[in-house]
Amino acid sequence: MPEKSNPAHPNASTQGSSASKSAPTSATAQSSATAPRAIAAIIPAMNEADRIAATVRSTKQIPGVDIIMVVDDGSADDTGVRARRAGAEVVTHRKNKGKAAAMMTGAFAIRNREISDSDPGQHPDHRALLFIDGDLEDSALNTAPLAEPVLAGEADMTIAILPAQKRKGGGFGFVVGLAKKGIAELSGFEATQPLSGMRCLSREAFDAALPFAAGWGVEAAMTIDVVNAGLRVEEVECDLHHRVTGKDLKAQMHRAAQYRDVARAIVVRRLRAKKQRAQLARAEKEVSK
Ligand SMILES: Nc1nc2c(ncn2[C@@H]2O[C@H](COP(=O)(O)OP(=O)(O)O)[C@@H](O)[C@H]2O)c(=O)[nH]1
Ligand SMILES: [Mg+2]
Numbered sequence: 001m002p003e004k005s006n007p008a009h010p011n012a013s014t015q016g017s018s019a020s021k022s023a024p025t026s027a028t029a030q031s032s033a034t035a036p037r038a039i040a041a042i043i044p045a046m047n048e049a050d051r052i053a054a055t056v057r058s059t060k061q062i063p064g065v066d067i068i069m070v071v072d073d074g075s076a077d078d079t080g081v082r083a084r085r086a087g088a089e090v091v092t093h094r095k096n097k098g099k100a101a102a103m104m105t106g107a108f109a110i111r112n113r114e115i116s117d118s119d120p121g122q123h124p125d126h127r128a129l130l131f132i133d134g135d136l137e138d139s140a141l142n143t144a145p146l147a148e149p150v151l152a153g154e155a156d157m158t159i160a161i162l163p164a165q166k167r168k169g170g171g172f173g174f175v176v177g178l179a180k181k182g183i184a185e186l187s188g189f190e191a192t193q194p195l196s197g198m199r200c201l202s203r204e205a206f207d208a209a210l211p212f213a214a215g216w217g218v219e220a221a222m223t224i225d226v227v228n229a230g231l232r233v234e235e236v237e238c239d240l241h242h243r244v245t246g247k248d249l250k251a252q253m254h255r256a257a258q259y260r261d262v263a264r265a266i267v268v269r270r271l272r273a274k275k276q277r278a279q280l281a282r283a284e285k286e287v288s289k
Contacts, residue, residue, distance in 0.1 A: 035153030036128040036202060040067040040110045043088070044102030045134030049077035051243070056086035058140035059132055064147060067127065069109055070134070071102040079134070099197075100218035103131055107206060126203040133197045135243040142239045146200040149234055156205040156231035159191070159223070160198035160238040172245065175258045179220040182266035186273060187227035192235055195219050195258070205231050216258040217265030224269050 041059045045052055052070065059068050068088040072080035074096030084090045091109050093102065107129055118124040128150045132140050149155035179194035197219055201209065208229035213221030227233055245251045 035151055036126055037064075037151070038066050038125075038127045039064045039130050039147050039151070039200070040069060040127040041065050041130045041132055042103060042106035042110070043068065043070045043083070043132050043134050044073055044099050044106065045070055045075065045079050045083065046073040046096060046099075046102075047075045047077050048079045048134035049075070049082055051135045051137050052079050052083045053086040054137035055132065055134050055140045056083055056088045058136070058138045059143075060087055061141045062130070062144045062147070064151065065130065067110060067113070069106045071106040071109075073097060073099070073102040098215040100212040100214050100216075103218060104210075104212050128200050128202055129206055130200045131197060133242055136198075136240055139240045139242075143198050143200075145236050145238055146198060149236070150200045150202050154232070155234040156202045156208075157222070157226045157233045158200045158236050159193070159233065160196050160240060161192050161235050162196060162198075162238065162240045162242075165241065165244050172255060175255060175262055178259065178266070179262045182262070182269075183220055183223050186266065186269050187224045189223055189227045189233060191220075191223055194223065195262075198238065198240060201226075202231075204229075213261070213265035213268070215261035217261035217263075220262050221265040221269065224265075 039062065041062065043052070043055060043059065045055075048055070056068055056070065059065060070080070070083035070088040070090045072083065072090055072092045074093045080090045080092055089109075091105055093105065097105075110127065110129065111124075114124040114126055128147055130143060130147055132143055136143070143160060146158040146160055149158055176193075176195060180191055183189050183191045183194050195216075199219070199222070205226045208231055209222040209225050212218045223233060245254055
């Protein structure tokens with residue numbers, strides 16, 4: 001497989017392939033001794049009362065998952081109550097803060113728990129973080145293959161590739177195209193489904209992805225940042241289904257918000273890469289004086 005150089009970070013590289021892609025670098029050989037042993041599932045959810053219980057019940061069946069954290073992102077319905085009844089722990093945003101903020105709230109709640117559970121002076125045993133959308137219902141269990149490479153110490157982040165969903169309309173192609181191009185330009189990674197929200201991250205990948213880009217820019221930004229940290233990213237086919245976004249006004253507004261957030265995440269990272277290149281050029285000039 002020909003290696004592509006990474007324009008933003010020359011020390012990172014990507015290997016293009018079909019379903020399973022990875023971005024390995026020499027700096028990343030993580031031994032399975034440091035790989036996480038358990039999994040915490042984080043489910044950001046807004047107004048998912050009709051689906052959240054099925055999603056939580058299905059998530060419970062994933063081998064290795066010992067915490068299910070639903071982040072109720074200012075729902076107007078009883079998403080939180082239903083999630084708790086189905087067996088999840090629930091953290092609530094009283095006001096809606098967007099998907100990325102909900103993901104971070106869940107991840108930090110788990111990190112805090114791990115720190116308080118560890119003996120004084122001991123490094124906390126960090127779980128892999130498995131992000132699952134609230135609308136997957138009984139297919140949530142099929143995110144299990146995402147955890148395997150991370151638990152085996154073979155990948156730092158895995159991304160689900162979903163089968164074709166019934167109908168995608170209202171500009172989804174534009175958003176996907178923008179995200180794909182931005183990720184390739186800034187990290188060299190050829191993402192098959194750049195906006196896929198089902199992902200499993202090691203502690204190192206989570207740290208590299210912080211702070212998350214706002215709202216719907218989170219996934220594209222996460223891929224760029226994790227690849228550029230020299231960590232290994234793999235795509236994994238998962239048999240998942242979720243709510244189909246149609247073509248009505250609400251759907252169009254959802255797409256517009258996605259486009260805005262993805263564009264912002266890419267522009268921020270483009271500027272960051274430019275700044276880094278300028279710094280590098282200045283340093284080289286100094287050295288060669
Ligand atoms: N729409 C929306 N969803 C949110 C928000 N915060 C968290 N979510 C959750 O993010 C996940 C993905 O949302 P979804 O509408 O299915 O997006 P799509 O799959 O990209 O069409 C779902 O679990 C939502 O409940 C928010 O502010 N707005
Ligand atoms: Mg969805």
